[in-house]
Amino acid sequence: MLSIKKIINFSVTAFAVTLFFACESNFKEIQKINISEFMASGEADSVNLKYTDSGRIKAILISTKMFDYGTVQYPFTEFPKGIEVTLFDERGKKNFINADYAITFKGTDIIDLQGNVKMTSDGGQFLETEQLYYDQKNEWFFTEKKFKFTDPNKGLSTGEGLDFSKDFKRINFQKVYGLINDTE
Incomplete structure (x- = not known):
């Protein structure tokens, strides 16, 4: 009777080990199923976008790389290699903006x-900041x-936090x- 008990224990152990190793390879496959691929739905090189309104150019955006994630839950567009933007006002005056990276949701x-965000206005104002x-919509920075x-x-100012039109x-x-130097 002792030998039958050993045979049953050995059989159960062998079955459990076989089952464990058989499930190991399937487990990795199941894990891969649950991983969602986060890929851009669109990609562009050497982007030169012109935004117009009522026949007038309002902005020009230039970038060497653009990724569009329009199919994710919270869609966004990313410019991982930086952007150069020129903004035009109603009188044709320009503001120039350069940044190492940009994203818009x-x-x-x-x-x-x-x-390395740098902004220069047509009037000679110059701003440097990290973000x-x-x-x-409100044309506000x-x-x-x-x-x-x-x-x-008015001179040079440094500090933390500002907003401007x-x-x-x-x-x-x-x-x-x-x-x-406020002369007004």
């Missing part, structure tokens, strides 16, 4: 510019990051460390 009208948001702002008439006519500083 569809439905928000907000562009997130990151890395800058642009609200396209803002950041909470450190900045360096130079105005040819596209034409630099309205500027709100949060924390300013430099001097502003």
